[in-house]
Amino acid sequence: MTDQNHRSNRGFASMDQDKQRAIAAKGGRAAHASGNAHEFSPDEARAAGRKGGEAISRDRQHMAAIGREGGHARHANARQQQQQIEHGAEDPQPQQG
Structure with missing residues (x-):
């Protein structure tokens, strides 16, 4: 059995955040330099969003559940x-959601 309280000094998760961020930034710069990183243009992003929206809207049960939740x-x-008005609340605040 291993000791559950012992923290390993190995791996990315055991590093402090600054060191993780430095390594991740270095990887991002390397990906851009080698041409492997891809940034979507506004047109590509729009097309991808449209495709995803069309795919999810085909699921009628999912769309019905979303509508039902909004109605509730x-x-x-x-x-x-209405309860705030009936109980004399002077300035009822609309709920954000």
Whole structure:
């Protein structure tokens, strides 16, 4: 059995954040220099977002669940505002969500 309280000095996760950040930055610069890093243009990003949106909107059960959740949230907010008015709250604040 291994000692559960012993922390290893090996690996990326055991390093302090500054050292991790320095190594990651070095890797990012190397990827850009070698041409392996890819940055999406606005048109590429738009096309990717459209493709993802079309794919998810085909899942009718998922879309129904999203709509149902929004309806429940709207109803709960309206009920809360009504209760604040009935109980004499002077300036009911709309819920952010």
